[in-house]
Amino acid sequence: MKTTTTSFSNPDCLIIGAGIFGLWAARHAIKRGESVQVVEKAHVGNGASGGFLGSLMPHEPVRWNEKKQMQFEALDCLSNCIAKLEEDTGFDCGYRRCGRIMPLRHEKMDFHVKERLEGMKTLWQGRYSLAKYNQIGEDIIHDGKLVGLPKGWVNTEIAAYGVTYDNFSARVNPRSYLEALAAYVRAHAEINEGVEVSAIDAKNCKANLADGTSISAGRIIVANGYQAYDLLSQIDARYKTQTILGQGVKGQAVLVEYNHNDTLPIVYDDGVYIVPHAGNRVAIGSTSNKIWSGEKEFDENDMSFYQRGITAVPALKDAPIIEKWAGVRPRNVIPEPLTGKVLSASISGRLDDYETIYAAIGGFKIGMGIAHMDNLQP
Ligand SMILES: Cc1cc2nc3c(=O)[nH]c(=O)nc-3n(C[C@H](O)[C@H](O)[C@H](O)COP(=O)(O)OP(=O)(O)OC[C@H]3O[C@@H](n4cnc5c(N)ncnc54)[C@H](O)[C@@H]3O)c2cc1C
Structure with a gap:
């Protein structure tokens, strides 16, 4: 087998995949002083990270567990991590702690709301409010300021029992965020686009590439989204049936043009996120399909999420759709020890039994808000 000739022919850290997890892994490794090479089969943002929804919504402060605590800590420090990245690169990631409104459609929600209001006091550590x-x-107040809602931003009919408002939820522009990370990585290391890894030789810490060449490295971080399950199960058949197992779940979203002054909160209703972005854009999404075809093909027959979106926010009814997007997100299957319920947490760390192979695989619908956590120290 030939060996590929890139400027780092034997990097300390080889990262497979240039999505949000791979690029954050690269930034952390660079900061630790490792020589880094990222290989990406297509281009930066080719996978689930390259969309436009970008909602960063905390789990409800009830029935707390390790995963919820980890997400709390991640969202809590995200604004600082993004500010530092922006300072390092001069890019604007479109982050704003915009808050979130949830209409209360049913009387029975009252019980859940009381639980959440109680849980928030301790679990959100007095740092955020609900x-x-x-x-x-x-009058809805966010950090001492009145939140002005234009007519139709929330449908009063569906909010028959009022609304909840939290000032913890935020949004980021996924593409700008990736661009900033990629700029940082390119300035200090190498991103090789159009380079596909076909197999990992874990014993020799080597990535075999689709073109027949290979790259040896000090360690390898597998961060290629839902396709990581295949790559990892080739290393060790146990991963097919035990701890590392997952599934690609396809989702879609639309982006509309709507004039606003970028002070609006996210609306979350009936499983749909309505996320205001800068530049008079609002994203509406998303779906979750376990059975799918065509990784990036937008299915026009699967638009009921959009209808639900404009029902929740009638102000968007006539807003022109300027983009439709589909992607496949990794959904890791991690059964909760007590209930057996599947948790959609991220997988992040060194593989048991393999000294030099690490995995960083996204956390289903919350990946954008947790990818910056550094759990991959050598
Ligand atoms: C419609 C939709 C809406 C979403 N909305 C939100 C949201 O609002 N908030 C949120 O937090 N999360 C959201 N998510 C989830 C979030 O996007 C994912 O959790 C996150 O992007 C996963 O990042 P990743 O880096 O693990 O994977 P990816 O972004 O998929 O990156 C993997 C990369 O690896 C590359 N690759 C694959 N195989 C190989 C190989 N063999 N060799 C080299 N490269 C390879 C791919 O081309 C890709 O670029 C959404 C997802 C979808 C689909």
């Missing part, structure tokens, strides 16, 4: 408003017309 409040219930009986009517949309009431």
Whole structure:
């Protein structure tokens, strides 16, 4: 087998995949002083990270567990991590702690809201707030400022029992965020696009490439999204049936043009996220399909999420759709020890039994808000 000739022919750290997890892994490794090479089969943002929804929503502060605590810590430090990245690169990632409104459609929500209001006091450590408003017309306060809602930003009919508002939820522009990370990595290391890894030789810490060449490295971080399951199960058949197992779940979203002054909160209703972005853009999404074909093909027959979106936010009814996007996100299958319920947490760390092979695989619908956590120290 030939050996590939890139400027780092034997990097300390080889990263497979230039999505949000791979690029954060690269930034951390660079900062630790490792020589880094990222190989990406297509281009930066080719996978699930390259969309436009970018909602960063905390788990509800009830039935707390390790995963929720980890996400709390991640979202809590994200604004600082992004500010540092922006300072390093001069890029704007489109981050804003915009808050979130959830309409209360049913009377029975009252019990859950009380639980959340109670849980928030301790679990959010007094750093963020969640409040219930009986009517949309009431003044919603975010960090001491009044949140001005244009007519139709929340459908009063579906908010029959009021709304909750939290000031913890945020949004980021996924593409700008990736661009900033890629700029940082390119300035200090190498991203090789159009380079596909076909197999990992774990014993020799080597990535075999689709073109027949290979790259040896001090360690390898597998961060190629849902396709990591295949790559890892080739290393060790146990991963097919034990701890590392997952599935690609396809999702879609649309981006609309709507004039706003970028002070609006996210609306979350009926499983749909309505996320305001800078530049008069609002993203609406997303779906979750376990059975799918065509990784990036947008299915026009699967638009009910959009209808639900404009029902929740009627102001968007006539907003022109300017982009439709589909992607496949990794959903790791990690059964909760007590209940057996599947958790969609991220997988991040060194593989048991393999000294030099690490995995960093996204956390289903919350990947954008946790990818910056550094769990991959050599
Ligand atoms: C429609 C949709 C909406 C979403 N909305 C949100 C949201 O609002 N908030 C949120 O937090 N999360 C959201 N997510 C989830 C989030 O996007 C993912 O959790 C995250 O992007 C996963 O990142 P990743 O780096 O693990 O994978 P990816 O972004 O998929 O990156 C993997 C990369 O590896 C490359 N690759 C694959 N195989 C190989 C190989 N063999 N060799 C080299 N390179 C390879 C791919 O081309 C790709 O670029 C959404 C996902 C979808 C699909």
